[in-house]
Amino acid sequence: MNEIILSGRGVVKHFAGLTATDNVDFDIPAGSIYGLIGPNGAGKSTLFNLITGYYDLTGGEIRFKGTSLAGIPTYRRNQMGIARAFQISKPFPALTVRENIRVGAIFGRPEKVDHEKVVDEALAITGIADIADRTAEGLTVGTLRKLEIARAIATRPSLLLADEPCAGLNPTETQEMVNCLRNVRGKGITVWLVEHDMKAVTSICDRILVIDAGRKIAEGTPAEVVSNPNVITAYLGAPIEEPAA
Numbered sequence: 001m002n003e004i005i006l007s008g009r010g011v012v013k014h015f016a017g018l019t020a021t022d023n024v025d026f027d028i029p030a031g032s033i034y035g036l037i038g039p040n041g042a043g044k045s046t047l048f049n050l051i052t053g054y055y056d057l058t059g060g061e062i063r064f065k066g067t068s069l070a071g072i073p074t075y076r077r078n079q080m081g082i083a084r085a086f087q088i089s090k091p092f093p094a095l096t097v098r099e100n101i102r103v104g105a106i107f108g109r110p111e112k113v114d115h116e117k118v119v120d121e122a123l124a125i126t127g128i129a130d131i132a133d134r135t136a137e138g139l140t141v142g143t144l145r146k147l148e149i150a151r152a153i154a155t156r157p158s159l160l161l162a163d164e165p166c167a168g169l170n171p172t173e174t175q176e177m178v179n180c181l182r183n184v185r186g187k188g189i190t191v192w193l194v195e196h197d198m199k200a201v202t203s204i205c206d207r208i209l210v211i212d213a214g215r216k217i218a219e220g221t222p223a224e225v226v227s228n229p230n231v232i233t234a235y236l237g238a239p240i241e242e243p244a245a
């Protein structure tokens, strides 16, 4: 079995009287593409915010490569190898695509590297080398999403948290994003993605964690998860039956 790159034990987050994350355990195998799904308000973003350190845990523990993340600030978690690509990309609009990615490369881990080489690789992995010299202003949603992934991987992570990378994309753009995430994994970066597009999730994920109301309700391969009665009740819904002829 693969080494576990990220693990959570008894992870809890309270917002005043609301329990947004309720005693969740997880183990993310290194080199996998892992899914996180659940209905709106289930606690997916909260879990990502706990991993990046945007929120502090109320209880439990998260370990990255065996090291507890307790007390480690967000920028330091990025330098340790955790990157996040947001659903809504906010690039510097007046900078070119290349310059935006360079910001990620320079912000990355402090060792001396050839930043231009890092940028070129991120452009190639995400398939946007042809627009490297265009300014970010006015890019389509699909291209902005790829730029967001490129900026994140330019920080040279070993784990990429991708927040709804296919949201609002048309089928062609969705397929391009699926290919892009496969390329990211092909470079040895573990990918954990939140995504509502079940076709995309089931086509790329090795395993999927399902949460509802902050609680883990299932974990397994895509085939196991989509046939799990708890997941069907809480999130997927039963298939529509054909009316009798």
Ligand SMILES: Nc1ncnc2c1ncn2[C@@H]1O[C@H](COP(=O)(O)OP(=O)(O)OP(=O)(O)O)[C@@H](O)[C@H]1O
Pocket: 015, 018, 020, 038, 039, 040, 041, 042, 043, 044, 045, 046, 047
């Ligand atoms: N900063 C906060 N303060 C108070 N409540 C919060 C905060 N952040 C999230 N919540 C609440 O925690 C619960 C989980 O929210 P979260 O955004 O993690 O869900 P989600 O699964 O990501 O939803 P969606 O699919 O709609 O993005 C919700 O009830 C939400 O209102």
